[in-house]
Amino acid sequence: MVSAGLLDATVQGLITGAVIAGGALGLSLIYDIAEVPNFAHGDMITIGAYLALVFNNPGEIPFLPDFGSAPFVLAAVIGVVLAGVLGAVYELAIFRKFREKDADLITMVIVSLGLALVLRNAVLFLVGSKNIQYQTPRVITTNFDFLVTGGGLTVITTQRQAGELVTTGAWGYPWWLIVAGILAAVAVGYAVFALYRQEEDFTTVYLIPPKILGAAGSIATVLLLGVFARLGPQGTDYILGTQIGLNVKHITILAVVIAAMFVLNVILKTTKLGRAMRATADNMDLAEVRGVDADRVQLVVWVVAAMLAALAGILTGWFATNLTPNMGFALLLPIFAAVILGGISSPYGAVAGAMIIGLSMDVGVYLIPGSSTYRVAIAFVILIGVLLVKPEGIWGDV
Numbered sequence: 163m164v165s166a167g168l169l170d171a172t173v174q175g176l177i178t179g180a181v182i183a184g185g186a187l188g189l190s191l192i193y194d195i196a197e198v199p200n201f202a203h204g205d206m207i208t209i210g211a212y213l214a215l216v217f218n219n220p221g222e223i224p225f226l227p228d229f230g231s232a233p234f235v236l237a238a239v240i241g242v243v244l245a246g247v248l249g250a251v252y253e254l255a256i257f258r259k260f261r262e263k264d265a266d267l268i269t270m271v272i273v274s275l276g277l278a279l280v281l282r283n284a285v286l287f288l289v290g291s292k293n294i295q296y297q298t299p300r301v302i303t304t305n306f307d308f309l310v311t312g313g314g315l316t317v318i319t320t321q322r323q324a325g326e327l328v329t330t331g332a333w334g335y336p337w338w339l340i341v342a343g344i345l346a347a348v349a350v351g352y353a354v355f356a357l358y359r360q361e362e363d364f365t366t367v368y369l370i371p372p373k374i375l376g377a378a379g380s381i382a383t384v385l386l387l388g389v390f391a392r393l394g395p396q397g398t399d400y401i402l403g404t405q406i407g408l409n410v411k412h413i414t415i416l417a418v419v420i421a422a423m424f425v426l427n428v429i430l431k432t433t434k435l436g437r438a439m440r441a442t443a444d445n446m447d448l449a450e451v452r453g454v455d456a457d458r459v460q461l462v463v464w465v466v467a468a469m470l471a472a473l474a475g476i477l478t479g480w481f482a483t484n485l486t487p488n489m490g491f492a493l494l495l496p497i498f499a500a501v502i503l504g505g506i507s508s509p510y511g512a513v514a515g516a517m518i519i520g521l522s523m524d525v526g527v528y529l530i531p532g533s534s535t536y537r538v539a540i541a542f543v544i545l546i547g548v549l550l551v552k553p554e555g556i557w558g559d560v
């Protein structure tokens with residue numbers, strides 16, 4: 163068995179990035195359309211996580227009777243819906259009131275900070291500061307050992323079962339197959355990119371950018387070949403070896419965040435509501451002249467952002483296996499860094515920024531021993547660097 167290395171840190175960074183992306187999608191939406199740097203977004207993440215806990219593990223909440231435990235997925239759906247209702251409440255009761263009084267940016271920032279404190283202290287008052295867990299089935303992690311040998315690549319999978327490490331599979335890929343697979347992935351990716359790309363003008367709007375579609379084609383080709391073109395092990399006398407650990411949490415979090423990003427992008431680009439949201443983001447006064455109900459758009463934005471925040475909180479609580487009142491606040495700085503890095507006007511940019519921040523944090527901790535204490539500081543350094551060099555972000559507009 164080999165030890166975990168840079169590849170495992172990269173995988174963990176992608177998972178961290180996916181968790182950050184869940185929050186970044188909602189924050190970028192509010193920042194772009196409602197023009198509020200919402201500092202309460204982190205605590206809304208916490209609220210979403212605890213709303214799911216109410217239905218999944220009510221016995222952990224002091225004032226609630228233990229009325230039974232709902233399955234985690236059902237509790238998560240209910241929590242996300244209730245978070246959307248709460249988002250509508252504080253838009254109607256707080257932010258709309260200040261917007262009607264033409265409150266400036268500083269005032270809205272202070273209001274959001276005040277709301278953040280109210281939400282966090284509400285959790286502390288009602289639940290306390292103890293660590294709480296969801297009731298979910300035990301997740302088994304599969305370790306993948308990758309051994310680079312003279313004959314190619316050998317993969318060995320192991321799982322811990324009844325306290326013992328058990329080998330559950332072993333296969334390999336000779337060098338000729340690896341080279342052929344890389345060439346096939348590049349060819350498929352370029353073909354998808356070339357077929358989907360159009361002659362661009364100011365009317366061109368891609369549901370999925372051709373570069374992303376091409377990259378997805380390449381990744382899908384590699385995964386399909388990796389699953390269906392497995393041959394015998396290519397030896398165990400390795401030149402280089404590393405290990406990564408994967409479980410159903412990792413796959414689910416990545417899939418949910420990618421699906422959320424895609425759905426949000428579809429809404430923004432293909433629906434009447436999405437066009438109204440984009441028009442409001444560009445120029446609210448002009449949008450209202452053209453018949454857009456800006457108040458309705460703002461309400462929808464706050465509801466969607468609250469639901470996305472709740473989704474991020476539930477995924478964070480599930481991934482970290484515990485919930486704390488400060489869990490959302492701890493994510494706020496990496497989320498802001500991701501939004502600014504990716505560009506505040508794009509769901510794809512927010513997710514791309516989140517992935518870069520997540521990778522930087524986990525790979526940075528791996529490359530700089532003893533730096534785990536400064537994990538969040540890495541995101542802060544990136545945030546300052548982006549603001550200095552490319553304040554519009556790496557992705558640009560929707």
